[in-house]
Amino acid sequence: MINTKNPVVAVAGATGAVGLEMLKVMEQRGFPASEVRALASARSVGRRLTYAGAGATGTDSAKDGYVEVAELTSEAFEGVDIALFAAGGDRSMEFRQAVASAGAVMVDNSSAFRMDKDVPLVVPEINPEDISWHQGVIANPNCSTIQLTVVLAALAKLAPLKRVVCSTYQAASGAGAAAMDELYNQAQQFLNDEPLTIDKFAHQLAFNCIPQIDIFLEDGSTKEEWKMVVETQKILHNPNLNLAISCVRVPVLRCHSESVNVEFEQAVSVEEARTALENAAGIMLTDDPSQKEYPMPGLLSGTDDVYIGRLRKDSSVAHGLAFWCVADQLRKGAALNAVQIAELLL
Amino acid sequence: MINTKNPVVAVAGATGAVGLEMLKVMEQRGFPASEVRALASARSVGRRLTYAGAGATGTDSAKDGYVEVAELTSEAFEGVDIALFAAGGDRSMEFRQAVASAGAVMVDNSSAFRMDKDVPLVVPEINPEDISWHQGVIANPNCSTIQLTVVLAALAKLAPLKRVVCSTYQAASGAGAAAMDELYNQAQQFLNDEPLTIDKFAHQLAFNCIPQIDIFLEDGSTKEEWKMVVETQKILHNPNLNLAISCVRVPVLRCHSESVNVEFEQAVSVEEARTALENAAGIMLTDDPSQKEYPMPGLLSGTDDVYIGRLRKDSSVAHGLAFWCVADQLRKGAALNAVQIAELLL
Numbered sequence: 001m002i003n004t005k006n007p008v009v010a011v012a013g014a015t016g017a018v019g020l021e022m023l024k025v026m027e028q029r030g031f032p033a034s035e036v037r038a039l040a041s042a043r044s045v046g047r048r049l050t051y052a053g054a055g056a057t058g059t060d061s062a063k064d065g066y067v068e069v070a071e072l073t074s075e076a077f078e079g080v081d082i083a084l085f086a087a088g089g090d091r092s093m094e095f096r097q098a099v100a101s102a103g104a105v106m107v108d109n110s111s112a113f114r115m116d117k118d119v120p121l122v123v124p125e126i127n128p129e130d131i132s133w134h135q136g137v138i139a140n141p142n143c144s145t146i147q148l149t150v151v152l153a154a155l156a157k158l159a160p161l162k163r164v165v166c167s168t169y170q171a172a173s174g175a176g177a178a179a180m181d182e183l184y185n186q187a188q189q190f191l192n193d194e195p196l197t198i199d200k201f202a203h204q205l206a207f208n209c210i211p212q213i214d215i216f217l218e219d220g221s222t223k224e225e226w227k228m229v230v231e232t233q234k235i236l237h238n239p240n241l242n243l244a245i246s247c248v249r250v251p252v253l254r255c256h257s258e259s260v261n262v263e264f265e266q267a268v269s270v271e272e273a274r275t276a277l278e279n280a281a282g283i284m285l286t287d288d289p290s291q292k293e294y295p296m297p298g299l300l301s302g303t304d305d306v307y308i309g310r311l312r313k314d315s316s317v318a319h320g321l322a323f324w325c326v327a328d329q330l331r332k333g334a335a336l337n338a339v340q341i342a343e344l345l346l
Numbered sequence: 347m348i349n350t351k352n353p354v355v356a357v358a359g360a361t362g363a364v365g366l367e368m369l370k371v372m373e374q375r376g377f378p379a380s381e382v383r384a385l386a387s388a389r390s391v392g393r394r395l396t397y398a399g400a401g402a403t404g405t406d407s408a409k410d411g412y413v414e415v416a417e418l419t420s421e422a423f424e425g426v427d428i429a430l431f432a433a434g435g436d437r438s439m440e441f442r443q444a445v446a447s448a449g450a451v452m453v454d455n456s457s458a459f460r461m462d463k464d465v466p467l468v469v470p471e472i473n474p475e476d477i478s479w480h481q482g483v484i485a486n487p488n489c490s491t492i493q494l495t496v497v498l499a500a501l502a503k504l505a506p507l508k509r510v511v512c513s514t515y516q517a518a519s520g521a522g523a524a525a526m527d528e529l530y531n532q533a534q535q536f537l538n539d540e541p542l543t544i545d546k547f548a549h550q551l552a553f554n555c556i557p558q559i560d561i562f563l564e565d566g567s568t569k570e571e572w573k574m575v576v577e578t579q580k581i582l583h584n585p586n587l588n589l590a591i592s593c594v595r596v597p598v599l600r601c602h603s604e605s606v607n608v609e610f611e612q613a614v615s616v617e618e619a620r621t622a623l624e625n626a627a628g629i630m631l632t633d634d635p636s637q638k639e640y641p642m643p644g645l646l647s648g649t650d651d652v653y654i655g656r657l658r659k660d661s662s663v664a665h666g667l668a669f670w671c672v673a674d675q676l677r678k679g680a681a682l683n684a685v686q687i688a689e690l691l692l
Contacts, residue, residue, distance in 0.1 A: 163662050167513035167605035169555050169594065184537070187553075191534050207533075208644025209515050209596060209603050211656050211670045216635035220616070220658030242662035246605040246670065248515065250555060251597050257555050259513035259592040259605075270566070289562035298554025310557050312566030316509050316588035324557040324592065 002081035002105055004346045006034035006054075010080045010104070012072050012095065013087030014038035014049055017177035018109055021335035022084050023067065027053030031339060032346070037080065039072040040087070074098035082342050085109055086334065100136045107138050107341045109334055114139040114231060121234050124340040125282040126153040131344050138341050143333030144168050144224065144247065144256055145231040150306045150332075151325055152262070153236060154280035155273060159266040159319070163242040166228070166260045170213060170247060171297060173254035173329045175200050180253055187251070201249065210249040222247055255297035256333060257326045264319040270311060273321055277308055282332070287311050295326035303328050304336055348427035348451055350692045352380035352400075356426045356450070358418050358441065359433030360384035360395060363523035364455055367681035368430050369413065373399030377685060378692070383426065385418040386433070420444035428688050431455055432680065446482045453484050453687045455680055460485040460577060467580050470686040471628040472499040477690050484687055489679030490514050490570065490593065490602055491577040496652045496678070497671055498608070499582060500626035501619060505612040505665070509588040512574070512606045516559060516593060517643060519600035519675045521546050526599055533597070547595065556595040568593055601643035602679060603672045610665040616657060619667055623654055628678070633657050641672035649674050650682055 009026070013019040019040070026033065033055030040047075051057075052064035059065045070076055074095065077083060083099045085092045089112035096113075099106045113119040120130035121139045123146055131138055141149070148166060155161070172183040179200035186206040189196050196204050203210050214223035225245040233239045250257075277283050284305035286295045294309030306327045314320030327333055355372070359365040365386070372379065379401030386393075397403075398411035405411045416422055420441065423429060429445045431438045435458035442459075445452045459465040466476035467485045469492055477484055487495070494512060501507070518529040525546035532552040535542050542550050549556050560569035571591040579585045596603075623629050630651035632641045640655030652673045660666030673679055 165511045165590075165607050165662070167592075169515070169596065187533055188537050191530070191537070202638045203642060204644055206644070207598055208642050209598060210642060211603075211605070211640050212635075212638060220635060220656070244511075244607050244660045244662040244666065244668060246513075246607075246656070246668060248603075248605060248670075250515065252553055252555060257557070257594075259557070259594060261511050261590050261592075289558075289566060292548045292558060294557050296549060296554050296556060298550055298552070310566070310592070314590045316511070316590040320590065322590060322592060324594075 002103065002345065006032055007081035007346065008035040008037070008079050009033040009055065009342070010037040010039055010077060010083040012039045012083060012085045012091060014069060015040045015044045015047065016086055017173055017180065017330055018086035018334045020049065021330040022086060022339060023049055023051040025331065025335045025339045027051055029339060030054065031342070036067050037076060038067040038069045039076050040069050042071050044069045045071050077102035077104055080104040082107060082345060084338050084342060096137060105134065105136060105138065105345055107140060107338050109140045109338055111142065111227060113137050114141065115234065121231060122341050123149050123235055123337060124344055125150055127235055127237070128344050131341065140334065140338045140341060141231045141235060142227045143174055143329045144170060144258065145228050146333050146337050147256060147306045147325055147327035148228065148258055148260065149232050149235045150282050151277070151308060151323070152232065154276050154283060155262060156236065158268045158272055158276055159264040161238070161241055161262060162265050163263040164260065165244045166258050167246045168248055169250045169252070169257035169297065171252040171254045171256055171329050172205060174256065183251055183253065205249060205251050207251060213247040213249055252297045253301065254329055255300045255326050256329045257297045257324065259324055261314050261320060261322045263317045267319050268321060270313055270321065274311060282306055283308060294324060297326050300326055301328055302331065304331050306332055348449065348691065352378055353427035353692065354381045354383070354425055355379040355401065355688070356383040356385055356423060356429040358385045358429060358431045358437060360415060361386040361390045361393065362432055363519055363526065363676055364432035364680040366395065367676040368432060368685060369395060369397045371677065371681045371685045373397055375685060376400065382413050383422060384413040384415045385422050386415050388417050390415045391417050423448035423450055426450040428453060428691060430684050430688060442483065451480065451482060451484065451691055453486060453684050455486045455684055457488065457573060459483050460487065461580065467577060468687050469495050469581055469683060470690055471496055473581055473583070474690050477687065486680065486684045486687060487577045487581060488573045489520055489675045490516060490604065491574050492679050492683050493602060493652045493671055493673035494574065494604055494606065495578050495581045496628050497623070497654060497669070498578065500622050500629060501608060502582065504614045504618055504622055505610040507587055507608060508611050509609040510606065511590045512604050513592045514594055515596045515598065515603035515643065517598040517600045517602055517675050518551060520559070520602065529597055529599065551595060551597050553597060559593040559595055598643045599647065600675055601646045601672050602675045603643045603670065605670055607660050607666060607668045609663045613665050614667060616659055616667065620657060628652055629654060640670060643672050646672055647674055648677065650677050652678055
C-alpha cells in the first residue's frame with residue numbers, strides 16, 4: 001500500500017508543459033507530498049523547476065522554492081508512492097513495470113493505457129469510484145474528452161443522452177510547450193512577412209485552422225476523434241452512446257473550446273440544464289448574452305473549471321440543447337485532472 | 347428592361363472589403379460592363395480604385411486602370427442597369443427606391459431584404475431560376491450560408507436531408523476590412539505585450555475564439571445563426587429542413603470554415619457523396635488524409651470554390667456524413683456570388 005498521508009510523488013516529464021503545470025497545481029492545492037521528484041530526460045538533469053509546495057527540494061534566492069530535475073530511470077521510482085506521468089505514451093509503457101515494482105501507482109496522462117480493461121479512466125467529478133479497481137495504473141483522459149464529459153455527466157442526470165455532436169476548437173498547448181512556441185513565433189513571422197517555421201504541426205497554424213489532430217484512422221476519422229468517442233463512453237459507463245466528433249486545431253495558445261449539440265431521450269429544458277450545470281462540481285456557467293458574456297479560450301488560461309456558455313435549445317431535434325464550453329487544456333485537460341486523481345488516492 | 351449586353355454597373359460601397367473584391371471579380375471574369383461606377387460616402391469621393399476591366403474610368407501611370415469614386419446618392423443611379431450593393435443594410439434600404447426609379451436591378455449583399463417574400467435569395471449553382479421572379483431586388487445570401495448551401499444542395503440530390511448540424515469557424519473579414527486590420531494589429535500588440543485595441547469585435551480576437559457573431563435573439567441564438575437557418579431553408583426551397591447552427595469567430599483573416607454533420611432520410615455512402623461533390627459546380631474536393639490534405643482557411647484566400655475535405659461517415663446516426671468546408675468569405679461568400687447573380691441577369 002502507498003503512503004496516503006505524506007506520499008512521495010514523482011512527476012515524469014516534469015519539464016514539459018503538462019509536467020510544469022502538475023507542479024504548479026500541486027503547489028496551489030497544497031498537495032501533501034513528503035517529497036516531490038521531478039524526472040525528465042538526461043539533458044534536463046540538474047535544472048531547477050519552480051515549486052514551493054510540500055516536498056520541495058529546497059529554496060533558492062531567486063524563487064520561493066524548487067525541485068531539481070533527476071533523470072527518468074527505473075531506479076528513480078524507488079520509494080515513490082504516486083507517479084504522475086506526462087512524458088508521452090512511450091515513456092509510460094517503458095516505465096510501467098518499474099513503477100509497479102516500486103509499489104507506486106501510476107497516474108498516466110498519455111493515451112497508452114486509457115482503453116485497457118484493467119485501467120480505470122477517471123474524471124474525479126464523474127467516476128471517482130472507478131479508481132477502486134485499478135491494478136497499478138489509472139489513466140487521465142484526453143484533454144478534449146475531459147471537458148466534454150464533465151458537462152455530459154451533469155446533463156445525463158437530467159435525461160438519458162441519445163446523441164452528441166461536437167466540433168472542437170483546440171489550442172496549440174495540446175501538442176506541447178514547443179508547439180505553443182511555434183504558434184507564437186509563427187504569428188510573428190506571418191506579421192513580418194517572413195517564411196514560417198512549421199515543425200510541430202503538419203501545417204501553418206497562425207491565422208489558420210487545421211482540421212486534423214493526431215493521425216488518421218482507416219474510417220477517415222482522426223485518432224483524436226476516436227479517443228473522444230471511446231473515452232467518453234468509458235468514463236460515462238455508456239458504451240452505446242452515439243457521438244459524432246470533429247477535431248480542429250485553432251490558433252489559440254492553451255484553452256480548448258467545444259461547440260456541442262446534445263440530443264436527449266426525453267425533454268430537458270434550458271432552465272433545468274442551467275440549474276444542473278450551476279450545481280455541478282467543476283463547472284462554471286458564464287452565460288449572459290445581454291452582456292456578451294460567454295467563455296472564451298484566449299481569456300481563461302490558468303483556470304480550473306470547465307466554463308459553459310451559449311446554452312440554448314436546439315430545435316432541430318425533439319429534445320435538443322446546444323452549448324459552448326471552454327477549459328484550460330493544461331489544467332483541467334491534463335495536470336489538474338491528474339492531481340485530482342492523485343488526491344483521490346490519498 | 348436593363349441593358350443585358352453592355353450594362354452600366356454601379357458598385358455601392360466600393361471602398362469596403364466586399365466592394366473592392368466585387369471590382370476585382372468583375373475584372374477577373376471579364377464582366378462586360380460598358381461603365382462601372384464606384385460609389386461610396388462623401389469622404390472617399392475622388393479616390394481611384396484599381397480596376398482594369400471593361401467599363402473602367404481610365405488608366406493611370408501606377409496601375410493598369412481605375413475607377414474613380416463618386417458619391418453614393420440617389421442621382422448616382424441614373425442610367426445604371428445593375429447596382430451591386432455592399433454598403434450595409436441601411437444604405438440598401440435607403441437607396442432601394444432610387445435604384446428602382448432608375449430602372450436598375452439591385453443585387454444586395456446585405457441582410458436587409460433576404461427574407462422578403464418578393465426578393466429572391468440566390469446562389470447561382472443552386473437556384474438560378476429564382477431570379478426570374480425578382481421585383482427589382484435580388485439578395486446575396488450570408489457568407490456562411492452560401493458555402494453551406496452549395497454543399498447541401500449537391501448532397502440533397504442523393505437523398506433528402508433530415509437534419510444538419512454545423513459549427514462555424516468564421517474569419518475576421520466577415521466584419522469588414524477594418525476588422526481584418528484589427529485582428530492583424532491586435533496580434534502584433536499581443537506579441538509585443540501591449541494593450542490590445544478592441545473596437546470592431548466585442549472582445550479580443552487575436553489568439554482567441556468569440557462564440558458570437560451578430561446580435562443575440564430572444565431564444566439565445568445569434569442573428570447570424572438564425573440567418574443560416576432561414577436562408578438555407580429559402581435557398582434550398584426546403585422550409586422544414588432541420589438545422590442546428592453555432593457561429594464562432596476565429597482569428598483567421600478571410601476564409602470561413604464549417605464543421606458539418608448531415609443526417610439523411612436514406613442511406614448515402616461516402617463514395618456516392620464524393621462523386622456527387624466532385625461533379626458539382628463550384629465545389630473542389632481536397633480530401634486525402636494519407637497526404638494530410640484538407641482545405642484550410644489560412645491558405646485559400648482569393649479562391650472561388652467551396653473546398654471540402656474530411657468527408658467521412660458519421661456513424662452516430664442511421665444515415666450520417668460529416669465534412670469540413672472552407673470558402674473565401676469575400677469571394678464566394680460575398681463578391682463572387684453577387685457578380686455571378688449579375689451574370690445571370692445578362
